[in-house]
């Protein structure tokens with residue numbers, strides 16, 4: 824696959840019309856991320872109620888991969904519990920780094936980012952908003968509560 828193959832229609836669409844773009848006035852958490860090697864910047868805003876991500880938005884600017892990834896991240900984690908959102912982060916991270924094989928059915932539309940693993944310089948672009956989302960979720964210790972409770 825060449826670099827052009829990375830820019831699938833769904834990525835171009837989310838870059839042109841990012842979903843959930845803008846500050847969240849009543850956010851319960853936010854986090855900022857920068858990728859100096861590409862110039863991408865993102866801030867992710869979350870509103871969590873009853874352990875559910877009720878709203879998630881982002882602001883910032885950057886390359887097509889970083890914007891599309893942020894846009895699709897907001898769609899993917901909305902409505903998820905904090906533990907589910909953190910688990911999705913791990914899946915996505917595995918997908919874009921190619922560190923371990925990921926069942927593509929589990930990641931749904933996000934599988935379009937699987938090609939990023941072949942372009943190491945793009946991994947940070949694709950994962951930037953996800954790292955910010957995970958940071959905005961809160962302290963990692965809180966995420967290891969028994970989900971059965």
Ligand code: ZN
Pocket residue numbers: 858861862863885886887888889947948
């Ligand atoms: Zn980038």
